[in-house]
Amino acid sequence: MTIKDIAKLSGYGIGTVSRVINKQPGVSEKAREKILKIIEESNFEPNGNARKLKRCGGNTVTIIMKGRHNSFFMEILDRITLLLSELEEVVSCQIIDEDGDEVAEALKFVRDKTSKAIIFLGANLALFDERMNELDIPCVVATTSAKELAFDNVSSVCVDDETATMELVQYLTGYGHKDIVVMGGEISDKQISFSRYLGCKKGFEKSGLEFDPDKNYMACRYSYEAGYETTKRLLEKNIHVTAIVGLSDTIAVGAIRAIEDAGKKVPDDISVVGFDGTVISRFYTPRITSMGQDINSIAKRSVELLMKHIHYTLGCEHDYAPHNLIEGESVRRV
Template identity: 40%
Template sequence: MTIKDIAQLSGYAVGTVSRVLNDRPNVSDAARQRVLAVVEEHHFKRNSNAKHLKQQSSSGVAIIIKGSRNMLFADIVEHIQALLRDSGYPSTVYYLDEDHDEVEQARQVCRERRPQGILFLGSNLELFRAAFQPVRVPCVLVTNSAAGLGFANLSSVSTDDARAAREAVERLMALGHRKIGIIGGCMEASNTAYTRFLGVQQAFAEHGLAFDAERQYEISRFAMSSGYEAMGHLLDRMPELTAVFAMSDVQAVGAIRALHDRGLGVPEDISVVGFDGIELGGYLVPKLATVRQDAETMARRSVEILLRQVCEGEGAVHELIPYRFLPGESTRELREERA
């Protein structure tokens, strides 16, 4: 019998079972009693020597984050660390610049720290295709899909970025906007930016509209300051635009400030839609229209999948977490084309 079997018989998650067996807090009395009843009924005994050796020979879970200013990542990591702590797994966070190689960082961490597992936030799938093979520990991509990579130890939990980006642009089109600018990441370095770009292209194509990427797409880092600069470049190149879709909320925040500094109102002059659903967007004036990713669910499922791989040797799992569009106050119906 394994921990996974106990989880199935008790009706509780693997993480909950692990906390009970390790006598950890944050477990309800009902859950503790039910798990212990299953343990007693089936005469389950953990191999304490193996457990001791496992704890001595590893350094818990590594969390590799690509992009230090991503507020969505900060929210997800907060949930992840709490879940790991409750399950008895220490965690170490590694922050990388958006241009750095997260797979090389993982290989270095494996050589020096021997983690039990790795969680990646922000990733370039081409780097995984080229160099992930030597990484043998269970891993999960959080916010990006690894479904097409084919590694048995690499799972993923993500949102359907292409579909969500397409819907965001279509929301603007439904309001009458056609002259739409896009602020997004570098597609060569960010799979998220590439996938959302595909969604943008799909929206234009399905509505029979031409999309001139050289004119309508401005590359930006996922940061407020970069969103501010990108918005200025878009206005200089396309002064007639009536709406903007930013591929992250932090870029959208910077864009709104840039519009204000140019004497333009949101949404009176230009409508703005973001992506992520970070808390800050709900406190802006106007409240930001955005695609909300479920950070809490994404964190929980990522940890559950990783710990099942660590504890039970489960194979790769790839899940899509539903998103929601929040209408906010930063868009309006276009009644008259701006010159």
């Protein structure tokens, strides 16, 4: 069943049928009704590939999500997908490895002419290199700031990671903690982890504590397993620690599990805080105090910015979404 069949069946030409399908003006009410009826009856759906070929590209909004075990991203993905489908956008999702190359992935979709816009859920800015010249469709990076990139088609939305992390550390020092170890991503100035690292440093310093990277910071992937292993290594060193900052809730969960396995209690022996404010932080035992990222804002603004790009081709914008500390039961005063 093609547009040609519908034309024949309706007695009109394929041009008129096409106009009806695409809700274009310049068709008599009579023709529209008749054609619509026939389309309805025959269950006709235009061939997407032909349309995309003719239109020189698809109209799918592609979401590239980095990391498969990231419930924080999943929660954002959930919101974004919902918002986009309310706008009747066709959305497709690609999930790549935490260490994957999101730009290479995005390029595929551009070359393949299927996507009209891309949302990156997580990003390593180091990968946003000269290949971006080819990536000439609207993009939004969610949860990482793309401000310094200064590409005119790449907007971004994220929380102020530096400030949020600083506040998280200060929260602990406010409870009297001095021996704090922070566990977060590899420190590269092109990654989100770097802002958080700077935030840690500031948090320590503002609280009058010295920040020694070797002592106070441990690189750790954002997973339960990594949080567990890193904490285990820390505990084996047998140094005095009263609080651990996991720069994701997954790390915090792994940390708590490792502490318990070492025969200690959270928060009685060691306090633990997380980052992201994902659902598990509210359902873990003990509830985990976590720096919550405003998932709704991130999703909403990401979609808004993308739509702006798509419809008005304005310059790009870089927004902050709110963060706020969610208190749980995993911190005690020392």
